Amino acid sequence: MSNQWNSGIHDRELKQQICEIGRRIYQRGFAAANDGNISLRVGENAVLCTPTMICKGFMTPEDICAVDMDGNQIAGQRKRTSEILLHLTIMKHRPDVKAVVHCHPPHATAFSIAGEPIPQCVLLEVEIFMGEVPIAPYATPGTPEFAETVLPFLKATNTIILKNHGTVSFGKDVQDAYWKTEILDSYCRMLMLARQLGRIDYFTETETRELLELKQRLGFDDPRFHLEDCDLCANNLLRKGYQEKAPEPTAFPAPPSYPCRLRSNGQPAPDDAASEPDLEQLVQAITDQVMDALTQSAG
Structure with a gap:
């Protein structure tokens, strides 16, 4: 029987991958x-993680700890991170997740401090790779309550802003989880720069629907593929997850209202005026841009 997991808690190469992301x-x-x-699940009941009280830029494989899925330390010379419950909560409720990265990227954390929702329908890479990014409510770090703040949002996103704290992103491996953090912080920086210039321009409805169709063609899921009662750009897909009032934009203009009209096959319906040849050309052009962005990020 094949093993879906990596080789285990003593794998030096996996520990080195964590150290590289830390750097x-x-x-x-x-x-x-x-x-x-940073954490990486390596077994049914085994997770590698970074230790507490260590600079992530200077870790070695010998520093990496291991815990079980309840947070009990099972290996490592140093004490495991105090925020491991956040990582384990995500892994328990999202079996597809193998790695979690939590940090404090300054531009995204500024949105966290201000309680400013991340605008949608603005940048290609964000629409393709991320979609809506919710803001989880504040709770004292390291507590069970802190870990539970992300629960309402886990099924619909791979990146969450933590109110007055930072961000957490997760994926199939540590590099995948890290890339989401990098994309988010880069986007938040662009938004701040655009705001200084005076405004941001949202995609048109046709452009938004074509991007969502491209996203589906590339194999990425999005809650907007499965809902009819939503607005494509209004950050309302995860609104039910907020126990209190959902954050409202103050630094940026409200997004345009584009209803989630879907085809019977689940694909976003393009604008009636868009012809199929034009759509094919646009898909190819955007695909080329996405691949270029991935190549530059990997470099």
Whole structure:
């Protein structure tokens, strides 16, 4: 029988991957001093994680700890991160998730502090790779209550902003989880720069629907594929997850209203004026841009 997991808690190469992501988040200013934590699930009941009170930019494989799915430490010379419950909560409720990255990227964290929702329908890469990014309510870090703040949003996103704290992103491996953080912080920086210039321009309804069709063709899921009672750009897909009032935009203009009209096969319906040849050309052009962006990010 095939094993869906990696080779286990003593795999030095996997520990080295965690250390490499730690260096990246430190070098990019996503984790100052001892901030941030990273985890990688390597067994049915085994998760590698970073230790507490260590700079993520200078870790070695010997520093990496291991815990079971209840947070009990099962290996490692150093004490495991105090925020491991957040990671384990995500993994328990999303079996597809193998890695979690939590850190404090400055531009995204600024949105966290301000309680400003992340605008949708603005940038291609964000629509393709992320979609809506919710803001989980504040709770004291390291507590069970803190870990539970992300629960209402887990089924519909792979990236969450933590109110007055930072971000958490997750995926199939540590690099995938990290990339989502990098995309988010880069986008937040662009939004701030655009705001200084005076405004942001949203995609038109036709452009938005064509991007969603491209997203589906590339194999990425999105809650907007499955809902009819929603607005494509209004950050309302996850509104039911907010126990209190959902965050409202104050720094940016309200997005345009595009209802989620879907075809019977689940694909977003394009504008009636869009012809199929034009759509094919647009899909190819956007695909080329996405692939270029991935190549540059990997480099």
